[in-house]
Ligand SMILES: [Zn+2]
């Protein structure tokens with residue numbers, strides 16, 4: 001059984017429609033795929049409707065959090081999406097994302113970069129507007145060679161000239177909210193150094209005592225050494241070692257299924273959730 005517990009669609013900053021993410025997951029030989037768009041559950045309906053036979057969908061979300069001034073991502077799974085407190089916080093994060101994106105585009109304009117809000121929203125399409133869309137606009141306008149180059153101090157990287165921080169949840173509160181909605185939480189890519197900082201072992205231990213269920217060990221941004229360290233840390237703290245591709249379609253080179261969670265750990269993780277159930281293909 002192969003399960004990838006981290007993927008994005010056009011409901012946030014992925015480049016593939018939710019239905020396309022499902023068909024790509026099946027073609028990649030997966031039995032289970034979690035759709036974990038940033039701060040939204042909007043992709044779950046279209047994904048469930050398009051499930052190919054043999055594929056199970058784990059409804060999830062990647063929540064934007066902030067710890068000690070740094071951005072931190074928390075994956076939530078199998079929570080009740082109608083739970084009012086969690087739904088309200090996600091709506092607040094989504095609307096602040098738009099205000100923040102607008103502010104960054106304004107700063108870029110002040111810096112003389114030829115990007116416009118119309119261009120950024122066109123690139124975002126139906127998705128929640130975010131930095132990846134601004135990065136693509138900067139590349140499209142020839143300001144940077146590739147979208148990845150936009151994430152440096154020159155432009156929209158953390159602390160960059162056109163960077164604007166936004167509303168995010170304190171992670172302990174996010175863990176409590178997801179648990180309150182019957183879900184389980186996994187700390188996303190804690191050692192992805194490309195993001196400018198890493199979550200310390202001490203911070204992970206604090207989150208574990210606050211009710212965190214697992215940590216993402218197998219992730220494309222973690223090398224072998226980091227994975228071994230995190231696997232041992234998870235075992236020591238009683239956390240589930242999870243894994244996923246963090247596929248964003250074209251943006252990440254169509255890597256769905258490149259990292260997975262073991263079948264035993266998957267069962268252990270979902271057994272603790274009560275807010276929703278994994279969705280399987282049903283004959284009409
Ligand atoms: Zn993330």
Ligand SMILES: [Zn+2]
Nearest residue numbers: 006008062246
């Ligand atoms: Zn992600």
